[in-house]
Amino acid sequence: MELRDGLELVYFITGGPVLALIGVYGLKQLKISKKDISTRIEREGLIVASDQVKIFLENIIPIFDDFTKKLNESMNAGVCERFDISDFKWDTFKQEYSTEKAKEYNGLMFELIEELLLVLNALESFSVYFTKRVGNEEIAYSTMGLSYCDTISVLYPFLCRLTENGHFSNIVELTLLWNDRRTIENTEKEIDRLKKNLETKNKKKLKLWGV
Template identity: 30%
Template sequence: MTFFDYEKSVLENLNFASGPILAILGFLIIYQILQAKKQIELTKIQLKEAKNELVINSLRDSIKLSAEQINYYMETIVNYANISNIKFKESNLARVKFETKNFLYNELISNANKIDKDYSKNYNDLVVYDLNTLNSLETFCTYFTNKIADEKIAYLSVGKSFCNIIENLYYPLCVSRKNDNDYYQNIVILYRLWKARLSKSILENKEREVKSELSQKIKDINAQKNKIDNFEESKPLGTEM
Protein backbone atom coordinates (compact mmCIF):
# COMPACT_ATOMS: atom_id res chain seq x y z
CA MET A 1 0.00 0.00 0.00
CA THR A 2 1.41 3.39 -0.97
CA PHE A 3 0.83 6.73 0.69
CA PHE A 4 -0.66 8.13 -2.50
CA ASP A 5 -3.47 6.29 -4.26
CA TYR A 6 -2.76 6.79 -7.97
CA GLU A 7 -6.33 5.82 -8.79
CA LYS A 8 -7.53 9.00 -7.05
CA SER A 9 -7.11 12.56 -8.18
CA VAL A 10 -4.25 14.77 -7.02
CA LEU A 11 -6.64 16.92 -4.98
CA GLU A 12 -8.03 13.86 -3.21
CA ASN A 13 -4.51 12.68 -2.39
CA LEU A 14 -3.52 16.12 -1.11
CA ASN A 15 -6.66 16.31 0.99
CA PHE A 16 -5.82 12.90 2.44
CA ALA A 17 -2.22 13.93 3.18
CA SER A 18 -3.09 17.33 4.66
CA GLY A 19 -4.25 15.84 7.97
CA PRO A 20 -0.92 14.24 8.97
CA ILE A 21 1.05 17.19 7.56
CA LEU A 22 -0.99 19.71 9.59
CA ALA A 23 -0.59 17.54 12.67
CA ILE A 24 3.18 17.50 12.18
CA LEU A 25 3.26 21.24 11.55
CA GLY A 26 1.11 21.84 14.63
CA PHE A 27 3.47 19.73 16.71
CA LEU A 28 6.48 21.63 15.38
CA ILE A 29 4.82 24.97 16.08
CA ILE A 30 3.93 23.94 19.65
CA TYR A 31 7.45 22.62 20.13
CA GLN A 32 8.91 25.91 18.91
CA ILE A 33 6.59 27.89 21.18
CA LEU A 34 7.61 25.79 24.19
CA GLN A 35 11.29 26.20 23.32
CA ALA A 36 10.82 29.96 22.90
CA LYS A 37 9.04 30.12 26.26
CA LYS A 38 11.90 28.24 27.93
CA GLN A 39 14.40 30.60 26.31
CA ILE A 40 12.43 33.63 27.53
CA GLU A 41 12.39 32.26 31.09
CA LEU A 42 16.11 31.52 30.88
CA THR A 43 16.75 35.03 29.59
CA LYS A 44 14.72 36.50 32.47
CA ILE A 45 16.79 34.51 34.98
CA GLN A 46 20.01 35.62 33.32
CA LEU A 47 18.88 39.26 33.31
CA LYS A 48 17.90 39.03 36.97
CA GLU A 49 21.26 37.53 37.86
CA ALA A 50 23.05 40.19 35.83
CA LYS A 51 21.00 42.90 37.55
CA ASN A 52 21.76 41.46 40.99
CA GLU A 53 25.45 41.30 40.14
CA LEU A 54 25.34 44.89 38.89
CA VAL A 55 23.61 46.03 42.09
CA ILE A 56 26.14 44.19 44.24
CA ASN A 57 29.06 45.64 42.28
CA SER A 58 27.55 49.13 42.41
CA LEU A 59 26.99 48.80 46.15
CA ARG A 60 30.54 47.56 46.63
CA ASP A 61 31.91 50.49 44.60
CA SER A 62 29.69 52.93 46.49
CA ILE A 63 30.93 51.65 49.85
CA LYS A 64 34.52 51.76 48.64
CA LEU A 65 34.11 55.37 47.47
CA SER A 66 32.48 56.30 50.78
CA ALA A 67 35.45 54.85 52.67
CA GLU A 68 37.87 56.76 50.43
CA GLN A 69 35.99 60.03 50.98
CA ILE A 70 35.85 59.48 54.74
CA ASN A 71 39.63 59.02 54.66
CA TYR A 72 39.96 62.19 52.55
CA TYR A 73 37.79 64.06 55.06
CA MET A 74 39.86 62.90 58.03
CA GLU A 75 43.25 63.56 56.46
CA THR A 76 42.65 66.67 54.33
CA ILE A 77 39.48 68.51 55.32
CA VAL A 78 39.95 68.23 59.08
CA ASN A 79 43.53 69.38 58.67
CA TYR A 80 42.43 72.47 56.70
CA ALA A 81 39.71 73.21 59.26
CA ASN A 82 42.14 72.89 62.17
CA ILE A 83 44.65 75.24 60.54
CA SER A 84 41.87 77.76 59.92
CA ASN A 85 40.69 77.56 63.54
CA ILE A 86 44.24 78.07 64.80
CA LYS A 87 44.62 81.17 62.63
CA PHE A 88 41.32 82.54 63.97
CA LYS A 89 42.46 82.06 67.56
CA GLU A 90 45.76 83.76 66.81
CA SER A 91 43.92 86.74 65.32
CA ASN A 92 41.42 86.88 68.23
CA LEU A 93 38.60 87.07 65.66
CA ALA A 94 35.41 85.27 66.67
CA ARG A 95 33.57 83.43 63.92
CA VAL A 96 30.21 84.71 62.67
CA LYS A 97 27.52 82.03 63.08
CA PHE A 98 23.74 82.26 62.55
CA GLU A 99 21.06 79.59 62.23
CA THR A 100 20.38 78.93 58.56
CA LYS A 101 19.78 76.25 55.92
CA ASN A 102 20.54 78.37 52.85
CA PHE A 103 23.79 80.28 53.47
CA LEU A 104 22.88 83.22 51.23
CA TYR A 105 24.36 86.69 50.94
CA ASN A 106 21.07 88.44 51.69
CA GLU A 107 20.90 86.61 55.04
CA LEU A 108 24.30 88.03 55.90
CA ILE A 109 23.11 91.52 54.98
CA SER A 110 20.01 91.15 57.17
CA ASN A 111 22.28 90.23 60.11
CA ALA A 112 24.78 93.01 59.40
CA ASN A 113 23.82 94.93 62.55
CA LYS A 114 24.88 91.92 64.64
CA ILE A 115 28.33 91.68 63.04
CA ASP A 116 31.32 93.82 63.97
CA LYS A 117 31.71 96.51 61.29
CA ASP A 118 35.44 95.75 61.03
CA TYR A 119 34.90 91.99 60.70
CA SER A 120 35.22 91.94 56.91
CA LYS A 121 38.50 93.89 56.99
CA ASN A 122 39.97 91.69 59.70
CA TYR A 123 38.76 88.56 57.92
CA ASN A 124 40.68 89.31 54.70
CA ASP A 125 43.86 87.78 56.09
CA LEU A 126 42.01 84.60 57.08
CA VAL A 127 39.79 83.96 54.09
CA VAL A 128 42.41 81.87 52.27
CA TYR A 129 42.36 79.27 55.06
CA ASP A 130 38.56 78.94 54.95
CA LEU A 131 38.61 78.73 51.16
CA ASN A 132 40.99 75.76 51.38
CA THR A 133 38.48 74.04 53.63
CA LEU A 134 35.49 74.98 51.47
CA ASN A 135 37.04 73.82 48.22
CA SER A 136 38.03 70.46 49.66
CA LEU A 137 34.55 70.11 51.19
CA GLU A 138 32.86 70.80 47.86
CA THR A 139 34.87 67.98 46.28
CA PHE A 140 33.94 65.69 49.17
CA CYS A 141 30.23 66.54 48.96
CA THR A 142 29.95 66.05 45.21
CA TYR A 143 30.34 62.27 45.56
CA PHE A 144 27.35 62.10 47.92
CA THR A 145 24.97 64.63 46.39
CA ASN A 146 25.36 62.89 43.02
CA LYS A 147 24.78 59.48 44.67
CA ILE A 148 28.12 58.08 43.56
CA ALA A 149 29.06 57.20 47.13
CA ASP A 150 26.79 56.14 50.00
CA GLU A 151 26.18 59.23 52.14
CA LYS A 152 24.63 57.24 55.00
CA ILE A 153 27.92 55.44 55.61
CA ALA A 154 29.83 58.74 55.63
CA TYR A 155 27.25 60.36 57.90
CA LEU A 156 27.82 57.77 60.63
CA SER A 157 31.54 58.57 60.63
CA VAL A 158 31.74 62.32 60.03
CA GLY A 159 28.19 63.73 60.02
CA LYS A 160 28.40 65.65 63.29
CA SER A 161 31.89 66.99 62.56
CA PHE A 162 30.81 68.02 59.05
CA CYS A 163 27.84 70.06 60.29
CA ASN A 164 30.01 71.78 62.89
CA ILE A 165 32.63 72.75 60.29
CA ILE A 166 29.98 74.08 57.88
CA GLU A 167 28.42 76.22 60.62
CA ASN A 168 31.85 77.69 61.34
CA LEU A 169 32.10 78.61 57.65
CA TYR A 170 28.84 80.59 57.69
CA TYR A 171 30.46 83.89 56.72
CA PRO A 172 32.51 82.81 53.65
CA LEU A 173 29.64 80.62 52.44
CA CYS A 174 27.14 83.48 52.57
CA VAL A 175 29.56 85.89 50.91
CA SER A 176 30.02 83.40 48.05
CA ARG A 177 26.36 82.60 47.47
CA LYS A 178 23.94 85.06 45.90
CA ASN A 179 21.34 82.35 45.22
CA ASP A 180 20.75 78.67 45.91
CA ASN A 181 22.45 77.58 42.66
CA ASP A 182 25.59 79.57 43.31
CA TYR A 183 28.97 78.38 44.56
CA TYR A 184 29.26 75.47 47.01
CA GLN A 185 25.74 74.21 46.43
CA ASN A 186 26.84 70.59 47.00
CA ILE A 187 28.05 71.58 50.46
CA VAL A 188 24.72 73.21 51.28
CA ILE A 189 22.67 70.28 49.92
CA LEU A 190 24.58 67.74 52.00
CA TYR A 191 24.51 70.01 55.05
CA ARG A 192 20.71 70.29 54.89
CA LEU A 193 20.37 66.51 54.69
CA TRP A 194 22.82 65.71 57.48
CA LYS A 195 21.75 68.58 59.74
CA ALA A 196 18.11 67.45 59.57
CA ARG A 197 19.14 63.86 60.33
CA LEU A 198 21.37 65.00 63.18
CA SER A 199 18.63 67.23 64.67
CA LYS A 200 16.13 64.38 64.47
CA SER A 201 18.58 62.04 66.17
CA ILE A 202 19.14 64.54 68.99
CA LEU A 203 15.38 64.92 69.51
CA GLU A 204 14.87 61.14 69.50
CA ASN A 205 17.57 60.77 72.16
CA LYS A 206 15.87 63.45 74.27
CA GLU A 207 12.55 61.67 73.80
CA ARG A 208 14.05 58.41 75.06
CA GLU A 209 15.58 60.21 78.04
CA VAL A 210 12.26 61.87 78.93
CA LYS A 211 10.39 58.56 78.62
CA SER A 212 12.99 56.84 80.78
CA GLU A 213 12.78 59.57 83.44
CA LEU A 214 8.98 59.51 83.36
CA SER A 215 8.93 55.73 83.66
CA GLN A 216 11.23 55.93 86.67
CA LYS A 217 9.08 58.62 88.31
CA ILE A 218 5.97 56.47 87.85
CA LYS A 219 7.79 53.54 89.45
CA ASP A 220 8.81 55.76 92.38
CA ILE A 221 5.25 57.00 92.86
CA ASN A 222 3.86 53.46 92.77
CA ALA A 223 6.48 52.38 95.30
CA GLN A 224 5.41 55.21 97.63
CA LYS A 225 1.76 54.28 97.21
CA ASN A 226 2.49 50.68 98.13
CA LYS A 227 4.17 51.79 101.35
CA ILE A 228 1.00 53.52 102.56
CA ASP A 229 -1.00 51.32 104.96
CA ASN A 230 -4.38 50.13 103.71
CA PHE A 231 -7.36 51.64 105.48
CA GLU A 232 -11.03 50.80 105.72
CA GLU A 233 -13.65 53.32 104.81
CA SER A 234 -15.97 54.26 107.69
CA LYS A 235 -19.64 53.65 107.03
CA PRO A 236 -22.72 55.10 108.80
CA LEU A 237 -24.23 52.90 111.50
CA GLY A 238 -26.73 50.41 110.16
CA THR A 239 -25.27 50.35 106.67
CA GLU A 240 -22.62 47.74 107.37
CA MET A 241 -23.05 44.55 105.41
Protein backbone atom coordinates (compact mmCIF):
# COMPACT_ATOMS: atom_id res chain seq x y z
CA MET A 1 0.00 0.00 0.00
CA GLU A 2 1.38 3.41 -0.97
CA LEU A 3 1.72 6.24 1.53
CA ARG A 4 -1.04 8.23 -0.22
CA ASP A 5 -3.47 5.32 -0.01
CA GLY A 6 -2.66 4.90 3.65
CA LEU A 7 -3.33 8.54 4.43
CA GLU A 8 -6.66 8.41 2.58
CA LEU A 9 -7.61 5.30 4.55
CA VAL A 10 -6.78 7.03 7.84
CA TYR A 11 -8.84 10.04 6.75
CA PHE A 12 -11.91 7.97 5.97
CA ILE A 13 -11.58 5.94 9.17
CA THR A 14 -11.06 8.87 11.53
CA GLY A 15 -11.64 12.20 9.83
CA GLY A 16 -14.91 11.44 8.04
CA PRO A 17 -17.02 10.46 11.08
CA VAL A 18 -15.46 13.20 13.18
CA LEU A 19 -16.30 15.85 10.60
CA ALA A 20 -19.82 14.49 10.35
CA LEU A 21 -20.25 14.71 14.12
CA ILE A 22 -18.88 18.25 14.10
CA GLY A 23 -21.37 19.14 11.38
CA VAL A 24 -24.30 17.69 13.30
CA TYR A 25 -23.21 19.49 16.47
CA GLY A 26 -22.86 22.75 14.53
CA LEU A 27 -26.37 22.45 13.10
CA LYS A 28 -27.76 21.71 16.55
CA GLN A 29 -26.04 24.76 17.98
CA LEU A 30 -27.35 26.85 15.08
CA LYS A 31 -30.92 25.74 15.86
CA ILE A 32 -30.41 26.56 19.54
CA SER A 33 -29.03 29.99 18.60
CA LYS A 34 -32.01 30.76 16.35
CA LYS A 35 -34.41 29.70 19.09
CA ASP A 36 -32.51 31.79 21.62
CA ILE A 37 -32.59 34.82 19.33
CA SER A 38 -36.32 34.35 18.72
CA THR A 39 -36.94 34.11 22.48
CA ARG A 40 -34.94 37.28 23.11
CA ILE A 41 -36.81 39.16 20.38
CA GLU A 42 -40.16 38.11 21.85
CA ARG A 43 -39.02 39.15 25.32
CA GLU A 44 -37.82 42.53 24.04
CA GLY A 45 -41.11 42.97 22.19
CA LEU A 46 -43.01 42.48 25.43
CA ILE A 47 -40.75 44.93 27.27
CA VAL A 48 -41.16 47.58 24.55
CA ALA A 49 -44.94 47.10 24.54
CA SER A 50 -45.07 47.43 28.33
CA ASP A 51 -42.95 50.60 28.24
CA GLN A 52 -45.04 52.19 25.49
CA VAL A 53 -48.33 51.36 27.19
CA LYS A 54 -47.01 53.08 30.30
CA ILE A 55 -46.02 56.12 28.21
CA PHE A 56 -49.46 56.18 26.61
CA LEU A 57 -51.26 56.10 29.94
CA GLU A 58 -48.95 58.40 31.91
CA ASN A 59 -47.79 60.89 29.25
CA ILE A 60 -50.04 60.87 26.20
CA ILE A 61 -53.43 60.70 27.92
CA PRO A 62 -52.76 63.83 30.06
CA ILE A 63 -51.75 65.98 27.07
CA PHE A 64 -54.69 64.57 25.11
CA ASP A 65 -57.02 65.54 27.96
CA ASP A 66 -55.60 69.08 27.85
CA PHE A 67 -56.26 69.20 24.12
CA THR A 68 -59.85 67.93 24.41
CA LYS A 69 -60.55 70.45 27.15
CA LYS A 70 -59.57 73.32 24.86
CA LEU A 71 -61.36 71.65 21.95
CA ASN A 72 -64.60 71.46 23.92
CA GLU A 73 -64.23 75.06 25.01
CA SER A 74 -63.93 76.12 21.39
CA MET A 75 -66.90 73.99 20.34
CA ASN A 76 -69.03 75.27 23.19
CA ALA A 77 -68.17 78.75 22.02
CA GLY A 78 -69.62 77.86 18.62
CA VAL A 79 -66.34 77.81 16.73
CA CYS A 80 -67.19 74.48 15.14
CA GLU A 81 -69.90 71.83 15.18
CA ARG A 82 -69.24 68.62 17.06
CA PHE A 83 -67.95 65.70 15.04
CA ASP A 84 -70.24 62.93 13.88
CA ILE A 85 -68.15 59.77 14.26
CA SER A 86 -70.58 57.79 12.09
CA ASP A 87 -69.38 59.79 9.07
CA PHE A 88 -65.74 58.83 9.53
CA LYS A 89 -64.19 56.80 6.72
CA TRP A 90 -61.70 54.78 8.70
CA ASP A 91 -60.48 52.72 5.75
CA THR A 92 -59.25 55.74 3.77
CA PHE A 93 -58.68 58.41 6.44
CA LYS A 94 -60.43 60.89 4.19
CA GLN A 95 -63.43 62.98 5.00
CA GLU A 96 -65.60 65.01 2.68
CA TYR A 97 -66.62 68.37 4.09
CA SER A 98 -68.83 71.11 2.82
CA THR A 99 -66.88 74.27 2.06
CA GLU A 100 -68.30 75.99 5.12
CA LYS A 101 -67.55 73.08 7.46
CA ALA A 102 -64.04 72.76 6.03
CA LYS A 103 -63.40 76.38 6.90
CA GLU A 104 -64.64 75.77 10.44
CA TYR A 105 -62.39 72.75 10.96
CA ASN A 106 -59.39 74.49 9.45
CA GLY A 107 -59.94 77.50 11.66
CA LEU A 108 -60.27 75.27 14.73
CA MET A 109 -57.17 73.30 13.76
CA PHE A 110 -55.02 76.41 13.47
CA GLU A 111 -56.44 77.79 16.70
CA LEU A 112 -55.35 74.63 18.55
CA ILE A 113 -52.34 73.73 16.38
CA GLU A 114 -49.79 73.81 19.21
CA GLU A 115 -51.76 71.47 21.47
CA LEU A 116 -52.81 69.33 18.50
CA LEU A 117 -49.27 68.74 17.25
CA LEU A 118 -48.10 67.95 20.76
CA VAL A 119 -50.62 65.10 20.94
CA LEU A 120 -50.07 63.86 17.38
CA ASN A 121 -46.27 63.84 17.65
CA ALA A 122 -46.52 61.81 20.86
CA LEU A 123 -48.95 59.37 19.23
CA GLU A 124 -46.75 59.04 16.14
CA SER A 125 -43.75 58.24 18.33
CA PHE A 126 -45.84 55.67 20.19
CA SER A 127 -47.26 54.10 17.03
CA VAL A 128 -43.95 53.63 15.22
CA TYR A 129 -42.80 51.02 17.76
CA PHE A 130 -45.67 48.78 16.70
CA THR A 131 -45.93 49.48 12.97
CA LYS A 132 -42.21 48.73 12.63
CA ARG A 133 -42.72 45.57 14.72
CA VAL A 134 -40.33 46.50 17.50
CA GLY A 135 -42.98 46.14 20.19
CA ASN A 136 -45.62 43.44 20.49
CA GLU A 137 -48.71 45.22 19.18
CA GLU A 138 -51.10 42.46 20.26
CA ILE A 139 -50.12 42.95 23.90
CA ALA A 140 -50.48 46.71 23.56
CA TYR A 141 -53.88 46.36 21.88
CA SER A 142 -55.21 44.05 24.58
CA THR A 143 -54.22 46.64 27.20
CA MET A 144 -55.20 49.97 25.67
CA GLY A 145 -56.14 49.42 22.03
CA LEU A 146 -59.71 50.60 22.52
CA SER A 147 -58.53 53.76 24.29
CA TYR A 148 -56.13 54.42 21.42
CA CYS A 149 -58.92 54.11 18.84
CA ASP A 150 -61.22 56.34 20.90
CA THR A 151 -58.44 58.90 21.10
CA ILE A 152 -57.99 58.86 17.33
CA SER A 153 -61.74 59.28 16.81
CA VAL A 154 -61.47 62.71 18.46
CA LEU A 155 -58.45 63.63 16.35
CA TYR A 156 -59.79 62.11 13.13
CA PRO A 157 -61.05 65.31 11.39
CA PHE A 158 -57.67 66.95 11.92
CA LEU A 159 -55.74 63.86 10.85
CA CYS A 160 -57.69 63.81 7.57
CA ARG A 161 -56.14 67.18 6.81
CA LEU A 162 -52.69 66.59 8.20
CA THR A 163 -52.07 63.14 6.69
CA GLU A 164 -52.74 64.17 3.09
CA ASN A 165 -49.00 64.47 2.37
CA GLY A 166 -47.96 61.34 4.23
CA HIS A 167 -47.54 62.90 7.66
CA PHE A 168 -48.34 60.78 10.73
CA SER A 169 -48.36 57.63 8.60
CA ASN A 170 -47.67 55.38 11.59
CA ILE A 171 -50.76 56.67 13.39
CA VAL A 172 -52.83 55.90 10.30
CA GLU A 173 -51.37 52.41 9.89
CA LEU A 174 -51.85 51.41 13.52
CA THR A 175 -55.34 52.90 13.67
CA LEU A 176 -56.48 50.98 10.60
CA LEU A 177 -55.05 47.76 12.04
CA TRP A 178 -56.59 48.16 15.49
CA ASN A 179 -59.90 49.59 14.34
CA ASP A 180 -60.41 46.65 11.96
CA ARG A 181 -59.60 44.29 14.81
CA ARG A 182 -62.08 46.05 17.07
CA THR A 183 -64.75 45.84 14.36
CA ILE A 184 -64.14 42.10 13.95
CA GLU A 185 -64.30 41.54 17.71
CA ASN A 186 -67.54 43.50 18.01
CA THR A 187 -69.03 41.59 15.08
CA GLU A 188 -68.04 38.24 16.59
CA LYS A 189 -69.61 39.25 19.91
CA GLU A 190 -72.81 40.23 18.14
CA ILE A 191 -72.87 36.91 16.27
CA ASP A 192 -72.42 35.02 19.55
CA ARG A 193 -75.22 37.05 21.12
CA LEU A 194 -77.57 36.27 18.24
CA LYS A 195 -76.69 32.57 18.39
CA LYS A 196 -77.45 32.44 22.11
CA ASN A 197 -80.66 34.35 21.51
CA LEU A 198 -81.71 31.84 18.85
CA GLU A 199 -81.00 28.94 21.17
CA THR A 200 -83.44 30.33 23.73
CA LYS A 201 -86.26 30.71 21.23
CA ASN A 202 -89.05 28.17 21.03
CA LYS A 203 -88.42 25.94 18.01
CA LYS A 204 -91.84 24.31 18.19
CA LYS A 205 -93.66 24.06 14.87
CA LEU A 206 -97.39 24.03 14.23
CA LYS A 207 -98.55 21.04 12.23
CA LEU A 208 -101.49 21.14 9.87
CA TRP A 209 -104.82 20.39 11.56
CA GLY A 210 -105.63 16.71 11.45
CA VAL A 211 -102.09 15.61 10.56
